[in-house]
Amino acid sequence: MPERHKSVYSSRAKLGLITPPTNTVNEAEWQRMMPEGVTFHTHRMPLHKDTTSVEGKAGLMRDLEGVFALLAQARVDAIAYACTAGSMINPVESLPESLTSTTGVTAITTSAAIIHALKTLGVKRLSVATPYHDALNHHETEFLADNGFTVERLIGLGIGETGPADYVRIAETPLEAIAAHVGDCFVPGSEAILITCTDFPTLPLIASLEARYGVPVVTSNQATFWAMLRATGIEDRFSSYGQLLAAH
Secondary structure, three states: OOOOOOOOOOOOEEEEEEEOOOOOHHHHHHHHHOOOOEEEEEEEOOOOOOOOOHHHHHHHHHHHHHHHHHHHOOOOOEEEEOOOHHHOOOOOOHHHHHHHHHHOOEEEEHHHHHHHHHHHHOOOEEEEEOOOOHHHHHHHHHHHHHOOOEEEEEEOOOOOOOOHHHHHHHHHOOHHHHHHHHHHHOOOOOOEEEEOOOOOOOHHHHHHHHHHHOOOEEEHHHHHHHHHHHHOOOOOOOOOOOHHHHHO
16 A cells, blocks of 8 residues: 555554553554554553443543544544443444544444454354453443354453452463463354453464364454554454454
8 A cells, every 4th residue: 555654664554542541461462463664652541430321421432532632643544442341332333433423533442343353254152251350241241242242151350350450460361371261261162262351461372272272263452453454454464363364
């Protein structure tokens, strides 16, 4: 594709990334995947516990619009709100469509990216692994069901049950513990494995998990990255980060 920006590092695209305040994994995984000529530019935003009430949605939109305005000054081509639980709002495209309309910048949310990725892969029956506590796991199960998916099994690690101060532990989960957690979640006959949370380190596991279980693996950071590239016209394929980025 032709040069989009007169920039040494960002000639093909500039991506905006909004993460929760404690998140340290999203940037690390995106950095490892970023293709030549594409850069990403990050801002943090407070967590929003209430995204279902009128007041809660209004508060979320106010914060998002403020951060969008700041990132827009960097002339980014699209902005991702990379918070899985915080963006699980139905209809799934309502939040990104509202942000795009209000801010004038193409908006992607992690939850919408996950749904788009699963539909692109043509899967419906899911085994789901999360780091979350029961309340968030219940919310995620309902969210996936409302979007047409069958959750064969969803298990969380219980992190966050004592409050948001606990969330820093998500990024500290060892890769071998996450691989074992996925094994506990997997139900034979599932058509895909979904691993959620943008602060959950999963990138080095995707290829080996796909080889072990014989189904596609979709993760929060991988799906959001894929959706952002495709939304900005970057069609690069990647062999090491799962079937989603290799084939779609």
